[in-house]
Amino acid sequence: MMSKKCKYAIKALIALAEHYEQGNLFTADISKAQNIPKKFLEQILLELKHAGFLGSKQGYGGGYYMKKNPAEITVADIYRLFDGNIALLPCVSLLRYESCDDCQDEAACTLKREFAKIREQTRLIMVNTTIQSFLTQEK
Amino acid sequence: MMSKKCKYAIKALIALAEHYEQGNLFTADISKAQNIPKKFLEQILLELKHAGFLGSKQGYGGGYYMKKNPAEITVADIYRLFDGNIALLPCVSLLRYESCDDCQDEAACTLKREFAKIREQTRLIMVNTTIQSFLTQEK
DNA sequence: ATAAATTCTATCGAGTAAGTAGGGTATTAA
DNA sequence: TTAATACCCTACTTACTCGATAGAATTTAT
Missing domain, CATH: 1.10.10.10 (Winged helix-like DNA-binding domain superfamily/Winged helix DNA-binding domain)
Known part of the structure; x- marks a missing residue:
């Protein structure tokens, strides 16, 4: 939420x-x-x-x-500004990477692998939804 | 996060x-x-x-x-148990719907429309990622 | 000049949640 | 009977959320 x-x-x-x-x-x-x-x-x-x-x-x-064109302001931008990372884990954050303090071997971490996929899917749809998207009446 | x-x-x-x-x-x-x-x-x-x-x-x-089969436990299940709604707004939550207190006309709300799309995309990938997904070595 | 309208800034406070830690009870096997 | 373990409850600190309060600074109208 x-x-x-x-x-x-x-x-x-x-x-x-x-x-x-x-x-x-x-x-x-x-x-x-x-x-x-x-x-x-x-x-x-x-x-x-x-x-x-x-x-x-x-x-x-x-x-x-x-000031900016509404079509160029994405939900991802606003979410990041107010609520922080889109990624569910710090180690898969694109813009604000941090290692997990409890992680032993990040390269082999399967959490990182799967949550990177989830982050990318989530990010894509949030980037493709812009302020302009909320204005159009069409479905 | x-x-x-x-x-x-x-x-x-x-x-x-x-x-x-x-x-x-x-x-x-x-x-x-x-x-x-x-x-x-x-x-x-x-x-x-x-x-x-x-x-x-x-x-x-x-x-x-x-107790349950790892292939039948989804990330969505666990996320909902500990962190609550997958939806970003209460009014688009599938399992725990609540109306927004500041919303005038929910039927016409374009936030609801767009965030319902975002919720569905996010939900799908979280449902398709199971505990089994983290076990497999393949990419 | 003065007053009104507005943005801008800083701080404060109640409530809630996050991330533990501590202490104790119940159950089971050796 | 003792040790190891799950189970349960409480308390604590820190930070965040959702505002409210109190003005200061800026601009325009009169």
Whole structure:
């Protein structure tokens, strides 16, 4: 299960993607429309901005807007930002590899072998699902 | 990432599967061989027993043994037992469905639509990976 | 200038889970 | 009767989750 933070982030990105290249949205409006606690949402939008997905304008009339193309923001990106590794074991993580402290012989480890396969399947579908995917009506 | 508990469970099951229908193993021996804290392992083996995967024999010379066929114990089973839902959102969980508290119109929710696809892909590979999969040497 | 609206920052707090460790009871074989 | 083992319960520390609180900084409208 993903964290609520991650889910809220995706919902906010979808809302902002619906106004892509059409100016900014207020945190307060997104908060109301998506049922996300406002102060929590502030933190989330800020993190998304720092990560380069969003831009912002401060002060009166300010707000957040999509900076990257929604078709180029993947669920894998957002999941990694808020919830960490896609891989189920640290030793099969693509971007954040760590050895398992209880592992004797990593090269021969059959857990690593099988969980690498699982990670790759999971990764592929999460990379192929983008913010744009949530906008289309078609099935 | 899965919990250490879940990973330890899989490692213990593999060790026991290697002695399938060849008597029992001691908790202490599995603990040493797999680098799993003994007291933690006790709880894990007990849970696996209560879930029907293992059998046990008490007293002197007792221990745990595989009860189910290793080829019929899937990673999905173990993950669900220790770490919960495979689905990333409660509303797309196959076995433990719950509605999202922030969702307005679930039927029209595109998060549900896309995350249902992700859940199904993830589920399939986790169901197709069994304890037996970790035993085979071939690639 | 002043006030209002907004982003930005930092911190705090309750609740829950993760990862153990400790101590004791029940059962069995030698 | 003793030792080895499964079984069971509790407690502990650490970290994370889901927010709430309290403002500071910035921009615009008036």
